[in-house]
Structures are given as structure tokens and as C-alpha cells.
Amino acid sequence: MLISLSSCFLYAQSLVKRPVSALPIIGICPGLSIHFRSPEPIRYVDISSKSITGDLPLKNLVRIKINNDSVLRFSQLSPSLGIVTIVGQTFMAQYRLQGTSVPFSEQNSADIEILPDAMVAINPQKYTISTPELTSHAMDMLKNRKIKPIIKTNALGITAKLNQVFSLGELIFLDLSFENSTLINYDIDELKFSIEDKKIQRATNQQSFDIPLVWSLYAPEGFKKTFRNIYVIDKLSFDRAKLLKVTMSEKQLSARTVTLNINYGDLLGADTF
Numbered sequence: 001m002l003i004s005l006s007s008c009f010l011y012a013q014s015l016v017k018r019p020v021s022a023l024p025i026i027g028i029c030p031g032l033s034i035h036f037r038s039p040e041p042i043r044y045v046d047i048s049s050k051s052i053t054g055d056l057p058l059k060n061l062v063r064i065k066i067n068n069d070s071v072l073r074f075s076q077l078s079p080s081l082g083i084v085t086i087v088g089q090t091f092m093a094q095y096r097l098q099g100t101s102v103p104f105s106e107q108n109s110a111d112i113e114i115l116p117d118a119m120v121a122i123n124p125q126k127y128t129i130s131t132p133e134l135t136s137h138a139m140d141m142l143k144n145r146k147i148k149p150i151i152k153t154n155a156l157g158i159t160a161k162l163n164q165v166f167s168l169g170e171l172i173f174l175d176l177s178f179e180n181s182t183l184i185n186y187d188i189d190e191l192k193f194s195i196e197d198k199k200i201q202r203a204t205n206q207q208s209f210d211i212p213l214v215w216s217l218y219a220p221e222g223f224k225k226t227f228r229n230i231y232v233i234d235k236l237s238f239d240r241a242k243l244l245k246v247t248m249s250e251k252q253l254s255a256r257t258v259t260l261n262i263n264y265g266d267l268l269g270a271d272t273f
Helices: 002-014 068-072 131-142 264-268
Strands: 025-028 034-037 044-047 052-058 061-066 080-087 091-099 111-113 119-121 151-155 158-168 171-180 188-197 208-211 226-234 242-250 258-262
Touching (some): 044 052, 131 158, 158 242, 158 258, 171 242
Antiparallel strands (some): 052 061, 091 119, 151 158, 188 208, 188 242
């Protein structure tokens, strides 16, 4: 019996709770919207009251307002309008909503920046690095301009280079640049990563596995002379009989394609941030 009571006591001590009364209060009035600005893309939003409606006009912006049905009977509503929960890549923030009848009172807010003191850290299942962090590290890589490429290849007047490889947590950062020595602009249709066999014995035996892109600093676009970008993929391992192939294809009918073959040893030599 004593052991059982001790176990319950230890469990109670380890249970960390945040009371509703500790949440910041946000005033909301009929006819006005509130925008929550997040420092990173929003993954999930929960609004506990049916009197409140919301949407995501941008990936890092939540908009809420009192819905039309509730506006008509606002005088009958409880001042407490529930809790809004906003979950980003690495945090959760919660706010208590309180109805007010004066549109331009000091209690009401037009927009709210989600600041660190309102955040609770979470552990996402897959990624623990926020978009601002990814951008910061990618920009640091771009600042290094005098680089001897690790690998380069040329096809149909297009040169592809692997400039740098960095790792951070479970992610790999690839610094790729492309040069066009022709007079025809190159409009990127697709840039694909895949694991391929180094030697093809028979076409039926060739194995190819596409590698999803986690993030890139810039969206694919056309370029006249040069294009440089940072691409992020999950950490991966493969045997020496295979390689990581980067394939860039063109939108035009000519469909100029250039491929860059990266050996596993080149990834093992990655620097760390």
C-alpha cells in the first residue's frame, strides 16, 4: 500500500499543468477580426467556442472573429468565449477570448504577435527546426562565395555544382548552383532528388527511390546566367553501390536536363552548424 501511494505521489509531482487562469486574455468584439502573427508556419489551430470562427489566410497568420449567428445574439453570450490554441512547428500558444461590446476599447486588439513568453515548447514527431532557423542557416551558407565545388557536371551548356554540405539535427543542407553558358534562358520545371544504382546491370534490375524535399530557400525559377539555392532533405544512408542523384529538368520543349551524382562519402564529410 505504501508503495502504491508513493507511486501516485511521484506521478502527481511529475504532472505539469498550466491553469486556464494563467492564459493571457484577448478581448474580441462583434464586427472586428483579430489576427495572430506567428514567427513560423502554423500547423494546427483549435477554437473551443462555436461562437468564434477562424481561418488561415497565410501560413503564419490566424484570423478569428465572432461568427454572424453569434453577433445577432451577442447580448446573450457569456463574456468568456473559450480558448484559441495555435500550434507552430516548435511551439504551442493559447489565449483566453473575452467578449466586449465596445469596438475600440483598449482591451481589444487588432493583431497580436505571438511572442516567446506566450509559447510552450513542443516536440514535433519529425522536425524540430523552425522555418526562421532554416532560413538563417541557409543565408549563412550563401554568404560563403569563394567556394571550390565538391562536385560539378556539365550537360548541354548547363553546369551544376555542389558547393557545400551541412548537417543540422536530422537534416542535410545542400548548397547547389547552376550556370547557363548558352544564350537561351533556362526555366526550371523540376529539381528532383533520388537514390540510384551506380552501375546499371539490366534496366529491369535498376532501383530508384525518390527523396522528398523538406525545404528550399527559394522557389524554382528561370535563370539567364546563374542560379544558386539551398535545399534541405532528411538525413539518409545508402551503400557505396548507390548514389544520390540530383536531376534538374527544363520546362521548354527542348527539355535540357542536367544531373549531379553525389557519393555517400560527400555527405559524410558534411560540416555542422
